[in-house]
Amino acid sequence: MQKSPKIEVISDLISNCTNCSLHKTRNYTVPGSGNSKAEIFLIGEAPGANEDIEGIPFIGRAGKVLDELLNHINLSRNDIFITNMIKCRPPKNRDPFKEEIFECSQFIDMQIQYINPKVIITLGKFAFQKFFPDKTMSESRGFPHQWKHLTVFPMYHPAAALYNPNLKTKMFHDFEQIHQILYKLVKSQKNHQIKLL
Numbered sequence: 001m002q003k004s005p006k007i008e009v010i011s012d013l014i015s016n017c018t019n020c021s022l023h024k025t026r027n028y029t030v031p032g033s034g035n036s037k038a039e040i041f042l043i044g045e046a047p048g049a050n051e052d053i054e055g056i057p058f059i060g061r062a063g064k065v066l067d068e069l070l071n072h073i074n075l076s077r078n079d080i081f082i083t084n085m086i087k088c089r090p091p092k093n094r095d096p097f098k099e100e101i102f103e104c105s106q107f108i109d110m111q112i113q114y115i116n117p118k119v120i121i122t123l124g125k126f127a128f129q130k131f132f133p134d135k136t137m138s139e140s141r142g143f144p145h146q147w148k149h150l151t152v153f154p155m156y157h158p159a160a161a162l163y164n165p166n167l168k169t170k171m172f173h174d175f176e177q178i179h180q181i182l183y184k185l186v187k188s189q190k191n192h193q194i195k196l197l
């Protein structure tokens with residue numbers, strides 16, 4: 001397999017990308033942020049208005065929900081890498097088009113290859129269906145799924161909790177399950193970087 005470029009090089013490639021029409025309306029690309037040696041890799045959907053201005057993922061209200069979830073299992077942004085399926089904001093926060101996801105997916109593939117995480121947490125259906133295009137969120141959410149050598153754990157997108165507070169309880173429960181998965185991984189590996197929780 002061809003070696004992936006370093007994470008900073010991937011970010012530069014993203015910054016200069018004009019592969020889909022979203023480059024015409026973006027302010028900044030949002031490549032991703034966090035620990036480039038993380039064993040936990042989170043994938044959302046697309047940048048929103050705040051992210052488009054700052055170039056950083058999950059800094060709005062949904063980001064605050066995500067921080068609460070991470071804190072709940074004693075993790076912080078420094079313990080994870082987080083990005084989105086597409087790296088430029090769709091106008092008016094519409095859903096990403098299939099062609100945009102297709103054009104942008106090369107970057108997330110490079111990021112996963114370089115970081116080589118153990119667990120991928122998908123936030124929302126667009127991220128989950130990258131790995132399991134034939135499965136629905138309703139049947140799959142809240143359970144670990146094996147994809148190649150990786151554990152993929154599908155969750156609701158944190159933004160969903162802003163519109164339906166009942167979902168937040170389920171999200172806390174899902175993160176507790178992730179805590180258990182991480183704990184088992186830590187126990188089974190000598191050379192790990194995941195914190196013993």
Ligand code: SF4
Binds near residue numbers: 018020087100104
């Ligand atoms: S969304 Fe992705 S493919 Fe489209 S212009 Fe931005 S970086 Fe390129």
